Amino acid sequence: MALEQLLKRFFAHDTIALAKIISLVENRAPGYQEILDALYSRTGGAYRIGITGPPGAGKSSLIDKLTPLYRAEAKRVAILACDPTSPFTGGALLGDRIRMLDLLGDEGVYIRSMATRGSLGGLAKAAQEVALVLDAFGFDIIFLETIGVGQVEVDIVQAADTVVLVLVPQSGDVVQAMKAGLMEIADVFCVNKADQGEADVAVRNLQTMLSLAMRDWIPPIVKTVATANQGLEQLKEAIEKHRVFLGEAGLQARRRERLRAFLRQLIEDELRTSLWDGEGLKHLESQVERVWAKELSPHQAARELLKAAARR
Amino acid sequence: MALEQLLKRFFAHDTIALAKIISLVENRAPGYQEILDALYSRTGGAYRIGITGPPGAGKSSLIDKLTPLYRAEAKRVAILACDPTSPFTGGALLGDRIRMLDLLGDEGVYIRSMATRGSLGGLAKAAQEVALVLDAFGFDIIFLETIGVGQVEVDIVQAADTVVLVLVPQSGDVVQAMKAGLMEIADVFCVNKADQGEADVAVRNLQTMLSLAMRDWIPPIVKTVATANQGLEQLKEAIEKHRVFLGEAGLQARRRERLRAFLRQLIEDELRTSLWDGEGLKHLESQVERVWAKELSPHQAARELLKAAARR
Numbered sequence: 001m002a003l004e005q006l007l008k009r010f011f012a013h014d015t016i017a018l019a020k021i022i023s024l025v026e027n028r029a030p031g032y033q034e035i036l037d038a039l040y041s042r043t044g045g046a047y048r049i050g051i052t053g054p055p056g057a058g059k060s061s062l063i064d065k066l067t068p069l070y071r072a073e074a075k076r077v078a079i080l081a082c083d084p085t086s087p088f089t090g091g092a093l094l095g096d097r098i099r100m101l102d103l104l105g106d107e108g109v110y111i112r113s114m115a116t117r118g119s120l121g122g123l124a125k126a127a128q129e130v131a132l133v134l135d136a137f138g139f140d141i142i143f144l145e146t147i148g149v150g151q152v153e154v155d156i157v158q159a160a161d162t163v164v165l166v167l168v169p170q171s172g173d174v175v176q177a178m179k180a181g182l183m184e185i186a187d188v189f190c191v192n193k194a195d196q197g198e199a200d201v202a203v204r205n206l207q208t209m210l211s212l213a214m215r216d217w218i219p220p221i222v223k224t225v226a227t228a229n230q231g232l233e234q235l236k237e238a239i240e241k242h243r244v245f246l247g248e249a250g251l252q253a254r255r256r257e258r259l260r261a262f263l264r265q266l267i268e269d270e271l272r273t274s275l276w277d278g279e280g281l282k283h284l285e286s287q288v289e290r291v292w293a294k295e296l297s298p299h300q301a302a303r304e305l306l307k308a309a310a311r312r
Numbered sequence: 313m314a315l316e317q318l319l320k321r322f323f324a325h326d327t328i329a330l331a332k333i334i335s336l337v338e339n340r341a342p343g344y345q346e347i348l349d350a351l352y353s354r355t356g357g358a359y360r361i362g363i364t365g366p367p368g369a370g371k372s373s374l375i376d377k378l379t380p381l382y383r384a385e386a387k388r389v390a391i392l393a394c395d396p397t398s399p400f401t402g403g404a405l406l407g408d409r410i411r412m413l414d415l416l417g418d419e420g421v422y423i424r425s426m427a428t429r430g431s432l433g434g435l436a437k438a439a440q441e442v443a444l445v446l447d448a449f450g451f452d453i454i455f456l457e458t459i460g461v462g463q464v465e466v467d468i469v470q471a472a473d474t475v476v477l478v479l480v481p482q483s484g485d486v487v488q489a490m491k492a493g494l495m496e497i498a499d500v501f502c503v504n505k506a507d508q509g510e511a512d513v514a515v516r517n518l519q520t521m522l523s524l525a526m527r528d529w530i531p532p533i534v535k536t537v538a539t540a541n542q543g544l545e546q547l548k549e550a551i552e553k554h555r556v557f558l559g560e561a562g563l564q565a566r567r568r569e570r571l572r573a574f575l576r577q578l579i580e581d582e583l584r585t586s587l588w589d590g591e592g593l594k595h596l597e598s599q600v601e602r603v604w605a606k607e608l609s610p611h612q613a614a615r616e617l618l619k620a621a622a623r624r
Binding site: 033036037041256259262263266267268270271272275276284285287288291292297298299300301302303306309 | 348568574579580582588596597599603604606610611612613618
């Protein structure tokens with residue numbers, strides 16, 4: 001299908017065209033940049049909610065149960081699940097995506113999974129781009145779901161307007177989330193599986209931790225039991241409270257910051273790609289040999305390589 | 313102190329000069345590249361052992377107990393502990409460094425902690441550079457200790473000749489480590505605190521997981537109780553077994569690969585720095601405005617910025 005035709009169908013709200021365009025973008029297929037260029041002016045209408053947390057915290061179940069609440073308000077919901085699973089497991093842990101059966105068949109809900117291809121940084125960028133596609137298609141709410149363990153996930157959820165960090169009542173998770181840098185980007189905390197373990201202790205620990213951080217917005221902590229449909233209304237309210245706190249100016253500032261970071265990333269990636277083309281790699285190899293032979297230090301070799309790249 | 317004088321004292325095995333040089337490198341102080349250039353030819357004698365794993369797994373205690381075993385062979389040991397703690401905690405979790413009291417006062421042991429400064433990627437690079445300094449100083453064994461939660465830690469321990477992944481008998485850790493991409497880079501597995509929980513179950517789970525990966529080297533799994541000095545000899549043997557498996561050719565191949573990755577990183581960092589100088593940032597801001605106003609798409613803006621950078 002010609003790109004023009006594809007875009008026409010996309011703008012006519014054809015879900016098949018949407019799926020094709022997402023695949024083009026995910027695979028960096030020829031024409032994907034033109035497509036993103038063409039749809040960019042239609043973006044900005046969607047509210048992005050990032051849902052992150054350790055494996056098994058119940059992120060998917062929470063989104064399953066939140067979605068109908070937004071559907072009841074006639075809002076269209078897209079769910080983008082990103083799994084930067086290590087190549088070792090081959091993405092098998094993404095199996096939990098085979099759920100959400102209740103949501104299937106609803107035209108106003110679109111679900112898409114993305115797994116790692118190539119570098120991890122690439123996933124964060126591709127997720128941003130797919131979010132733009134979903135936004136331009138006309139979804140009102142975009143859930144960005146990702147396992148919270150490292151920098152890539154932080155990058156992914158930072159592309160959200162409101163970030164929800166999902167934990168279970170175990171202090172180990174809190175430490176892990178803290179280490180991964182997730183505590184400071186969370187706008188709302190959700191202690192899921194609150195019927196198990198010591199949920200109130202977890203909430204108190206979180207409160208203590210949060211009181212140490214000086215922030216204008218004190219993130220609310222919501223207890224939920226997703227599987228029993230408990231606390232979901234409160235979670236939705238907490239998300240909306242954060243949106244109200246941000247206000248129009250705060251939201252725009254956050255989105256502008258996100259745009260700035262995205263632009264920087266696009267440029268750095270492009271530059272990296274051009275640096276390591278055929279000739280660049282050959283040059284690198286010969287410098288590796290010289291450093292290996294102790295003719296040069298690594299920094300000397302790097303400086304020489306940069307000079308050569310500038311001359312190209 | 314002049315750099316020349318400092319280097320002279322460094323090569324005369326003055327520990328104060330060592331500490332000063334590490335600080336220069338860590339802080340990117342003027343002259344640090346010259347110093348690294350000057351000492352590079354003396355590197356290559358040290359064997360690097362990476363020790364990683366989740367917080368609380370007992371990495372520090374293990375190193376505490378392994379060190380005397382190497383000291384008994386008259387080997388000089390350096391311990392470089394890297395903590396990419398989030399700015400939220402202000403590095404407070406590094407408190408466990410106030411241990412190793414047994415090792416203090418031993419001239420043949422040097423301990424140094426590094427915490428995050430600025431970007432996380434910076435820590436991996438600085439750790440590599442400090443490892444070169446310790447190598448050139450004449451240490452036989454360098455322990456690279458880091459909390460295993462994300463890509464940065466993976467980068468840090470990948471600069472090791474043998475990587476030990478420390479876990480405790482809880483399956484949650486195994487999943488986390490897998491997610492963080494640590495399973496495939498571990499050469500030796502250590503199930504510490506083997507007197508607690510179901511250590512044998514953990515070992516069996518690991519064995520199952522490892523049997524799925526097709527590798528020449530089947531990583532041994534060693535049970536330890538660091539605090540009770542149990543299993544340490546076996547852990548040391550497992551590390552040496554891996555060294556023997558690598559052989560001279562394998563070790564050199566691994567180190568050459570490491571050098572290649574390090575060179576690439578040096579160049580990319582340098583390029584990034586030059587891209588975002590004063591003028592580059594000004595240009596970025598004006599493009600952010602235009603994309604914000606929907607005059608351009610992000611990709612169009614990135615392409616224009618790159619063209620401008622090439623002209624500079």
